[in-house]
Amino acid sequence: MKKHYLFVLSFFIFNASIWAQQARFGVKAGLNVSNIDNNDSFYDKNSNYRTSFHTGLFAEIPLSSKFSFQPELLYSSIGKVDEYDLNYRSFDLEPLSADSFKLVQKRNYLAIPLTFRWFVGERFSINAGPQVSFLLNTVSKAKGDDLPESFNEVYKASGDFKLDYGAVLGVGYTINDNLNIGLQYYRGLKDLFGDSDFDIIDRKAYHSVFQLTASYSVF
Template sequence: MKKHYLFVISFLIFNASIWAQEVRLGVKAGLNVSNIDNNDPFYDENSNYRTSFHAGLFAEIPLNSKFSFQPELLYSSIGKVDKYDLNYRIFDLEPLGADSFKLVQKRNYLTVPLTFKWYVAERLYINAGPQVSFLLNTVSKAKGDDFPDSYEDAYKASGEFKLDYGAVLGVGFFINDDINIGLQYYRGLKDLFGDSDFDIIDRKAYHSVFQLTVAYSIF
């Protein structure tokens, strides 16, 4: 009986060592082009894409010759840029001297994509899966020509850790055994106004992010 146990344990250790050798661990970083889609025509028509970055770690775990599972841990900065063509005024109704201004909204997240990769060719793959994100901080800044410096920092908040979730769909290509490039789209499914106290306003907003990534397998 002891021999059987030793055989089973040896078999599991042997297979675990093979599995560990096949797991691909690495780092990745790239470009974010993000916006926030909403159903309010005023905010939607003034909303523009914001360019930023993402960076972090990944592990690719093979399931068979065609499929693998890839969990990731990334820092990702997204948001949007609102442009307004108007004469913005302070509370005493005196004009600020700026006929237009931009409101840059930065939302920095710790993201956890959990995607599955399907190798449609030797080096070409399609990836898809869910993603959960935790809001680390937000920064909103108003900028414009002749805009007073005292109005540059409109809003800052940190430690919010609010949850966002959505789905990822993308495609990628291995340049060689260690480096691959990927293009993917993230669509948020969590209403960003869901945590607001203004439930009487029928507004919904969701993250929309295009990502261009370079990944490098360390081992």
Template sequence: MKKSFLAIAIGLFGFTATMNAQESVMFGAKGGANFATFAGDGVNAWNDPSGRTSFHLGMLAEIPLSERFSIQPEVLYSGQGYDISNRNNADDIEYQLDYINVPVIAKVYVFDGFALEAGPQVGFLVKSEVDYKPSTVNEGDISLNEDQFNTVDFSVALGASYKFRGGFFLSGRYNIGLSDIYDDSFANNIFSGADAKHSVIQAGVGFMF
């Protein structure tokens, strides 16, 4: 799985590097907050409106195809999952599923700097655990059997961004999961048959260079 992700990442950014001779392709970095939960039926905990608060961080390239239309491939580390329990005066208990996400975003500039965004996204599961002390590092982590999950996740990203002169930009995005999170073929999977998909709101900042 990691080799597959590496091949995709190299392919995407190798392609944009070859196009950089046009001098219009821009590279950048972005990061920000994730507000993640599960969507679907099957477990009442998924209805927790607060969800898991985490982060996303990664690289991107914007490839202009016309004055108002661009394609933007990205490679992002994304913390997803949901809150199992919200405890007063203590850490929440988090169900943590982290992915390397590779969205390919179509950007339509409505006016100078402001763009609407949409596109497909594929994610590769890199961490699965329950954390009952999420505010501390390397404490409270209980690893989950990765075999119970579908390790490749597909979703659709919808959002908007605003790019300022100089390269600084703001972005907001909603990732709508299309794939089932759990693998029904895994033996003794208590979530077998459950309709569980990722639902992630992202708010971020970045810089194009």
């Protein structure tokens, strides 16, 4: 049995050395258009997409002439923008000069996509795979005209590296040997309310992110 284990270990070490020699490394950056899907209709109808960015490093490891494995390490800022109507109130308040405001919720992650690329032509590819992310911090800020002073405070909190996970699916186009552009979608599979200290019955929320990205192989 020990000989079998040694053979398997040697096989993986040998192939890993070949993959490392053939691998390409580079940088990537692009646009995030994100929201948080919510099964609560009250919160979902007020929720809108937030535009931000992602940037980081990648490695492309060929597995065959048509397939490759592409792990990445990215800083990715996602979240959503909620709109609230201040004229709709169920209790008396002092008159407000603003009719509405937007609450921008930023969630900044260290994201690790582990995708596989399938080259369906000379320049086109399809990529898919899992992604795990660790929450670095959250930032919330109200925006609007003539808001009361109490609304202008920025709320920041550590993310304590809370885990998010999901799946990535996208397409890519190779412009030349070094430059590639792509469009992909990330769907979170981790219920964000699972991290809450409150017992919220039948309320779930998941990340939903469209990404337009450009990657450049450095070596």
